[in-house]
Each structure stands twice: as structure tokens, then as C-alpha cells.
Amino acid sequence: MKKTENSRLLDGALVRTASIEAFRKLDPRIMIRNPVMFMVEAGAVMATVISIHTGMTGGPDLSALIQITVWLWFTVLFANFAEAVAEGRGKARADSLRSTNKETQAKKLRNGEKTAVEMVASSRLSPGDFVLVEAGDVIPVDGEIVEGIASVDESAITGESAPVIRESGGDRSAVTGGTRIVSDWLKVRVTAKPGESFLDRMIAMVEGAQRQKTPNEIALNILLVGMSIIFLIVVVTLEPFALFSGTSIPMAFLIALLVTLIPTTIGGLLSAIGIAGMDRLVKANVIAKSGRAVEASGDVDTLLLDKTGTITFGNRMADEFVPLKGVTDREVAEAAAIASLADDTPEGKSIVELAGKLFDFRGDKSKLSKAIAFSAETRMSGADIGEDEYRKGAGDAMRAYAEAGPQVAELGRIVDGIAKSGGTPLVVAKNHKIMGVIHLKDIIKPGIRERFAELRAMGIRTVMITGDNPLTAAAIAAEAGVDDFLAEATPEKKLELIRQEQEGGRLVAMCGDGSNDAPALAQADVGVAMNDGTQAAREAGNLVDLDSDPTKLIEIVQVGKQLLISRGALTTFSIANDVAKYFAILPALFIAAYPQLGALNIMGLASPQSAILSAVIFNALIIIALIPLALRGVRFTPGSAAALLRRNLLIYGLGGLIVPFVGIKVIDLLINAVGLV
């Protein structure tokens, strides 16, 4: 279940099940949830009755009537099909998740004692129980580790096959039901009720079973229903006006007019768009606890990003060797590298690497006669080769170690300069003589600066959160191109910042993993919890990233935006379509009363029957044609709102005006060529 980029939107099996679903969804009790399409279904039923009646009594236009009726049914079916396809894509994943959510036997600990083991079914565990999980066991339910350390295979949920370490205390203490322990054992306190575990919620979410309409979707639905009522009034009052004008319009034609005017395109695809948006998140390995969170992520104004892991790689790395007067670069680099040969920390390794890169330094660990590990007491580390001592360490510690000399002032300047630029200075000495300084630096992830520029263009402010001092933070913030930073951040400060932003009317998104992140995650409008974080964090966030990648936040924002754009684009398209439909149907309806109204038939459609039929067919086919767009989402290119609007308005607004004129004309030509009317 790794990010499987499912490039084909539809495959055979999916189409088959969706087609069956489309018919099952004709049940009026299900249809009523979508009032616009319910109206179409009601129209289709009426048209069917009229056709049968006409067939039996030998009334006029029977062939056209039957065809209109058939296409009205198709309109409903196509909309149902779109929804079924969207749901189907989620179902496949839900099924595979469900297979891991089997009932298991759990080792329940009586009174929390490790010795008193009792075997119970996992479904009978309740929060507060303690269970023992050992190598090879499946963790029965969600919980918090109270004792032990183990490697856990979480591939069932994350798709990542390499086991991860879980241990009590700290930020890696949550375990998820359905994952498997590879080695060692854990004592776990149960935190979820049966049926309400993380996996259960994930399945429900992916399947769309618990899908509730999101706030924006509700608002849009109200608008669509309102417009449908307006058009219902238009069509119902048309008959009296026609009678007044000395003609009567066949009922079936009025139904056809109504169905083509009400916003069926967006009405039919609305739920598919929502489900597909959720599905895109799932594909990015993010689980949303509610649809509301996905929508809110499109609205985000401020992104709080942790420096470590999101903006920088997380470890300081050697960036430069600065020699003192009378020492060459090369000498400093060599001394630094030798002092670091025995140092296995990422910092130490990066020093050796840099020396190798710059001066082709090849160190041999076996030549070392002695390795000095870092200790809090000496605050330095190093190594000896023969009689030569190589040391590196913090400025003041090294000054105490080295012989006093005239270089102290110069050293002070270099050290201060590096600190001011946001780096960390490490002083290098050989045989008690200071050689120079290593400049350790937080390395900014490549491409992140461009990412922030994109976000800025979209109107999103980025704020870097770091525990560094303000000086260091400012330097990194400037280099990474974030808009603002919060230095010496504490959970309280973070929470305060979020409140402040929200007070100013901004929506805030953040990600976090630790227990102390939980209040901020809960306060943020969009809180992305890392899956490898604590249970508290996972509970507090409204989205969970299974990959535990903090950069994901940016992707989530884009998915949210894309969801909203797709809705807006199809709504605009749907409404713009009405102009052409009027010009197709109205002349056809009124030609009997006022032949001169043929002048409105600007598309030159062949006959009244073919005009109405063409409009109905176009209206049905456009739903099918737009299913891929609804599922994939409208193409989203980061940019300013004005640029997005201009582009989308041109495509979906102007396009929505023009396309149906062409489409209806083509269909009219076709059905007349085939001789359907």
C-alpha cells in the first residue's frame, strides 16, 4: 500500500462494480440525499409514464419521447456511476486495510502484572487495560507503551516495510492495532475502544462510509437546490404563459427543459469530487479524520513549520574550515578531520567528509593511537596519532585547553562571526595549539526555498519554529526564505502564536509529533500528526501523516485547494452551460406558437425534436466526460489567486459558454445523420 500511483483512473473491475452500484443508487431513499439528481430522477419517472401513455394511446412524437426518457435515465445513472467509481477506488484500499484489522487473541495482563497473563479476544479489550505483546504478535489495539522497546513492522498501515523502533516514554510511544512486533516485547496500555481504533477510523474514512458533507459542500448544495427551485418555477410557469400565447408545450419537453437547466453537471459530480479529494490524500499516505480538515487545508493562511526535518536536514554539518593566521586551510581541515575520525556522530562524519571533498583527505582509523570521546565535562573530543594530539570542541573549552597566545582575539572574532551567521563554531587544536575553526551549519533542504516562494505566491505565510536562539533562527530563516520565525520555541509559545494568528483572522496549519505538541495541534485549524509520534499527538491532530514527513503539510494544502477549485470550476461550467441550452430548447418549444421565434435557433438545429433531444443528450454525456476531471481534480498550479481565477474563468467560464453550443450542434448533426428523429 505504498504510494501506488494509480495512473489509470478506471479499470475493468471497478467499472463493472460501479455500473451495478449506479443502478442500486436509483433507490429514491438514496437519491434524495442529492436533491438535484433526485429532481432528474423524478423527471425521468414522469417521462417514462408519459412515454408509456403515449405509446398506448398512439400520441405524437413517440420516438423522440422514448429517446428523451432513456437519456434522462442515463443522466441519473451517469451521476450515480461517477459517485460509485469514486467510492470504489477507496473501497479497494479499505478492503486491504480491513484484512489487517482481524480479530486477534491478546495477552491481557491482570492488574498490569507481567506475570498474570490471560488470553482474551482483542475485541474485548477496553481502554485502560494492559496487554503484553511479544515478538511475532500482532498488536491487538491502539495503545501507549508503558514499558519496553521493540521494533515494529507497520507496513500494514504505512506501506513502509522497514520496521520502526517503538519505546516507552518520549515521542515514539504510540502503537497502532494491526501492526506486528518483529523483535523484543512491549507492555501496552490500551487507549482505544474496540471498533474505534485508528485502523477502524481509517477504513471508514477511506471507504467514505462515514462521509459527512463538509461545510463548503453544504453551502454549495444549498445554492444548487436554490437554483433548481428557480428553474422549477421557470418551467412550471412556462405552460400558463404558453397557453396564454395560444400553444401548449408537451409535458415531456418541459421536463427536458428543466433537467437541462438545473445544474446537473456539478450536482452529479459533487460527491465524486469530495470522495476523490479524500482519495488523493490517502494516496499521499495522509489520513484525514474529517472532510472538514481537508477543506480547511485549502484555506490555510499561515503554515507553522518545524525547522528540523522540514526546512533543514536536522543535523548540523561542516560547511567550512576557517584557519587562524599562519595556518593553511588544508592544515585546519586535516587536523579537524583527524580529530573527528573516531567521532561517529553525523557532525563528526560531516567534518571528515568535507575534508575529503575539499582536500582529498583520506583518514585511516586504524592509525589512531587513542580516541577521546566527547564528554560533558571536557566538552571536547579528538584523537591522537602517535604523540600528536588532535582536539576539537566548544570555544571556551578549547581556549582553556590551548596555550594562551596572541591568537585569542582573532579566534574570538571568527567564533563570534560564525555564531552570528547562525552557524556553530567548533575550535580545532593540534598539540595544544589552536589551528582554526570548523563552521558547522544547519543545511537547508534543497528546493525548499522555491517551495516557500510558491507558497508566498499563493498567499500563504510560512513561519519557522525552532528551539534555536533568535540569532541563529534569524539567519536560517533568511536563508530558507520563510516569512517569519519563532525562536526558542516552547509548546506554550507555539500555542500562543497559533492563537494570535487565529485572532487576526488567519487559518493556521502545523505538524507535530510529541505529546507537548498536542495542545497546539488541537488548536490549529489543520493539525497534521506524525504517525510515528505519540498517541496524544495523533489524537489531537485532524490529519495523520503515515510517512511522518513534515514536508507533507505543503502537499496537503495543495490537495485542499485542488478540491475547492474543482468544485468551483465545475459549478461555473455547469451554470455557464445554461445559455446554450436555452438557445437550443426555447425555439423548439415556441415554434408552434410563434414561428418567427425560429430566429432564436442560432445553432440551426434540424427540428424541434432533435434540438431538445440533442440538449438532453449533451447534458447527460457531459457528466460522463467530466468524470475523469472530477476524480483527478482540476489542474492546480501554484500562483496568486488573481492568476488562478483568470485561468480557470477562461477555461471553465468561457469554455462553459462555448462548449455546449458546439456539443449540441454536433449531436444534432449526428442524430439526424443516423436518423434517430
Next chain:
Amino acid sequence: MTTDLGQFALYCAILLACAPLLGGYMYRVYSGQRVLLSPVFKPVEKVIYRICGIDAQASQHWSRYAVTLLAFNAAGWVLLFAILRLQHLLPWNPAGLAPMSSDLAFNTAVSFVTNTNWQAYGGETSLSYFSQMVGLTMQNFVSASTGMAVAVAVIRGFAGRKVRDLGNFHVDMTRGVLYILLPLSIIAAIFLMSQGVPQNLNSYVDATTLEGTKQVLAQGPAASQIAIKQLGTNGGGFFNVNSSHPYENPTALSNLLQMVYILLIPAAFCFLFGKMVNDKRQGIAIFAVMAVLFVGGFAATYSAEKAGNALLTNSSKIIADPGNMEGKETRFGILNSTLWATATTAASNGSVNAMHDSLTPLGGMVTMLNMQLGEIVYGGVGAGFYGMLLFVVLTVFIAGLMVGRTPEYLGKKIEAREIKLAVLAILTMPIGILVFGALSATVPVAMTAVQDAGPHGLSEILYAYSSATGNNGSAFAGFGAGMPFHTTLQGIAMLLGRYGFIIPILAIAGSLGTKNVVPVSGGTFPTHGPLFVTLLIAVILIVGGLTFFPALALGPIAEHFAMLAGIAY
């Protein structure tokens, strides 16, 4: 043609020059700042508040504001109804006119309270001077001030940040009348008197025409009522034929002034809005939308009238074709008649200086469409602006999603509640026009009101109900609106068109007011500039206009093509 263009340009220039100035003045008035007239009116204002026991500082929640307004209008209706029914017992009735019938009085009272001024009666033949001056003129002022108060309260909600209240109805009402309507009416009344409009309480005068026939010349306090009828987009004429009557509109200058007055306050609202939301561009964008629709409508009407009716020209022995002059005053000509017709229907004014029933089919359709859009092309005083805001809310919601955020206007998120209310308000137009129109086209009694056969008959019905629901008040004269069926149904349509908008829009403003403001950023949907202007026009025409396309196709459009084809009914 060139003089016509010149006159049109002059008209636009005067409006463009005056509207921002007045908008700025109104901003100061409604925000309680000191203005030039404060020394005169501040004491009066205080006295009014003291007598009425009004706490001028108390701010009202939208619902309280709405209830106060409804109560005030209901009281105004009762008073006016009583005056009309009892005018034979009241003073200033030199012509000895009888009381109005109850259905007509209901219709007339509703009509004036709702700022419609639909006149199912003839002024000089049915109303005493007392009824005109005390009854109607008072409503001309307060119904106009009601609309303005609502618009100001609504703008406060749109502009506010986490505010619970929308202002105080009593204060807004009083200030609107005292500082804005009264001074401007006095200026206009004096100017109109200088042009020859009567302002007296004399008995009607008998005169003998050149042909030797006897004629009764109606008199009365016309100038004062005409001033407010134009300024307050009321439109109810002192005389039956309204501003085509030589006493009501004697000269080219009086005509110009009246036309300017029709659009003056509605246009000023755009600039008032820009000031209140602290972003002039927002007001200018809305002004631009209204301007495009207005100029477009005028151009269509003007060219249709100029093209005239070939059926007429061919059948008679007219040598030089002046265009369609039927129903128009020769002294006004095509330009001033069509410009007036466009302005009066765009602005929910309803006064006329030419007979709309005699416009060419397309010219008539534009005037009808102006009303069917909801009277938002400048629109009624205040009413036009809050009506337009409704379309702004819809436009922002439909297209705002396309920038990938929950739609917002002026930093306020447009959510389910606002959409629900906006949809409710938008529904009033199709109900009032199409449903009531369809009833009138079906019920045999109602159909007798229609004078003409063929599509024009339907146009008459549509026009009548568009005018009532849009609170316009003008009419296709062929429609006999005096029968109880129509006086009653029209009355309901007027109430629906007025309060069916006011209550939802106040609720929207109340809801928006409580919201926090999202700061403007690169991700904000831009609601100024040409793109938004185009978009808003498109939504108005597609959502507002297309609703009426089928009905219009059977009326004016069918008539137009019939005329081209040489078919007469």
C-alpha cells in the same frame, strides 16, 4: 445623433461628478460626523429623539433592526391607509374627492410604504391635497430613508469585524430624512418652481383651449412632491401621466434635473460603500458593474427606438423617419425619453416621461429586464445597493471557489448560512414575477385587464408584475391594474419584493458582521478590477436574467420578430 450623444455624455458627466461627492457626504452623515448642515439639524435630531424616547447610542442586532423597521413601516401603512379611506373628512380637498376603495387603498398604501409608488389610481382624480402631501409625500421620504437605512446597516455588517450590531434604525432613518433627502428635495423643488412647476393649494383652474374646448387644469403642491419622488426613487407622479405632464416636467432643464436625481443617491451608495469598507476600489468595482449594465441597457433601448417600427412607417405617409415616437413627448425626443426610461426602470424609480407601453418590443424588454434583475442597476435608494450585494455574495461564492479557498468577500467567509439567505432573497423575483404573472395569465378575471392581443398582452402582464416585485412602479399603460384581483396580488408582490429582500440581506449582514476578517494576501479572491466586474455582470445576467428568458421569449422577443416579419396582432 451627435447632439444625442452629447446630451448622454453630459448626463453621465453630471452623475459622475456628483455621486462621489454625495457618497462622501452621506458617509459623514451616517457615521455621525459633523457636516455643513449639523448646526441646523443637530438640534432638530435631538428633539426628535427626545420626543420619541429614542436612545441614539443604542445599537441594534440585525433582528432588532429588522423588527423596528417592520414596525415602523407597518405603522406608516396603517396611517396612510386611514388617510386614503378618510380623505373626504380631512382638510385640503378642494375638488371634493371621495374616499378610496379599500382594495385600492391597500394597494396604494403598500405601494408607497414599499417605495414602489405603483399607481393604480389617477393622482388628480382620486387624491386630495392632504392625501398627497401628508400621506404620500411623507411615505416618499420615509420609505426612501428606510431603503437607505437598510443599505447602510447592511454595509456596516459587511465592513465590521466581529460586531454584533448593525446600528440604530431610528437614527439612520432620521438622519437619512433630515440631512440627505430634505435638503436635496428643497433644492430641487425650488429649481422646479423656477422652471414653472406649480406649488400651491389652489382649486383646479378652468381654461378654454385654442380650439375652444373647456379644459380643467389641475393645480397643487407639485414641485415639492416631484422633487422627492425622483430623489427617493419613488416615482409616483403628482399627476396621472407623471413626468410627461407639462406641469410636472416643463422644460429640458427640469427633465435633466429629474433624470439626474433618479440615479443620484443610488450611484452615491457605491462611493459610500467604498468609504465604509475602507477600500474605494470595492465601491468603484460595483459602480462599474452598474454603469456597464446601465449604458448597455440604454444603448439597446435607444437603438431599438431609433430604428422604429417598419410596420408603422410603411403604412403611414411619414417621409422622414424619426424612429418610434409613439407615446413620446416631441419636446423630449427619443434620447431623453429612452434615457429616462432606462434610468427609471434601472433605478426602481418608476416615474415616466414617455409611455413605456408604446416602446418598441426590444426597448420595452430592456425596461422590463432592468426590473427583473432585481432593480440593482443603481436600483432604488439603498435597495439597489443591497440587492447588488446579494449578487456579489452569489458571485463570490460561485467563482471564489476557483481560487482554492472558501469563498470570501471583504475578508468575510461566505458560508452555508449566507448562501441559504441569499437564495431565499433571489427566489422572490421569480415568485413575484413568474408565479404571479402565470396566475394573471390563467385566471379569466385577471386576463380581462390585458388590453392587447398577441405577445404584447403577455408583455403587459410581465411588466406589471416585474414592476411591482421590483418595487419600480412604472407600468405598461395598457394593463388595467385597477381591478381588485390585481390591486391585491400586486400589493402582495410589492411586499414580497421589498421585505423578501430586506430581511434576508439584513440577516446576511448580521451574520457576516460577527465574523472575523481574513487579512488580504496573494491568495485572496480579488473583488475589484475588470475581471471581477465582468464576472459579476455575467452572474447577474445568467442567474438573474436567464430566469426570465423563456417568458420574455413569448412576450417582447416574439413581438420583436413578429414586427420584423411584418406580423401584427
